[in-house]
Amino acid sequence: MELQFNFKNFEPSDHLKNYAQNRFSKLEKYIRRKDSAFLQINMEVDRYRQKIEVILTADDLHLSAQEESEDMYSSIDKVLDKMDAQLRKIKDKEKDRRKGKLNRSQSMKKISSLEDSSPSGAPNIVISERYISKPITVEDAAVELQRNEYNFVVFFNAETNRVNVLYKKKNGDLGLIDPRM
Secondary structure, three states, X not given: OEEXXXXXOOOOOHHHHHHHHHHHHHHHHHOXXXXXXXXXXXXXXXXXXXXXXEEEEEOOEEEEEXXXXXXXXXXXXHHHHHHHHHHHHHHHHHHHHHHOOOOHHHXXXXXXXXXXXXXXXXXXXXXXXXXXXXXXXXXXXXXXXHHOOXXXXXXXXXXXXXXXXXXXXXXXXXXXXXXXX
16 A cells, blocks of 8 residues: 655654554555555644544545544544544445345245244244246236235336335235335
């Protein structure tokens, strides 16, 4: 990762530069392509305020954080904490997104393992059906619902490109569940 320092209204000591380099090198653990990463560090002294602004460009990201205090070392630590939190949040989102992409056979295996390990008194899953649904309209799903004996039908809505549920209400009307994510 390439670091670029800019100083305004003061001459930094070598110790300050080394301290900042060591602290900001810890951000590399969040970056996949370290060779294309660029971190710009702008430090400024304005009377009693020690300001620092950090701009990170890497892995299709553009993050920035700024902090000020009475000590440049504490400003570095505070801005590093902010950048660390931003990068950790992005990494966690990517991890959750990858975990959420289980295919249906894996989810059915989880359900069947739940059947075996359910404690007494808890409801058991006795039937699990698997079928591949082609995209259909809400009207076609209503026809399918009237044709089968169940009170609901799960289908892939051709108009919205989402999984929907059409169900029979007690008064005879039909209800549509269209989750938005």
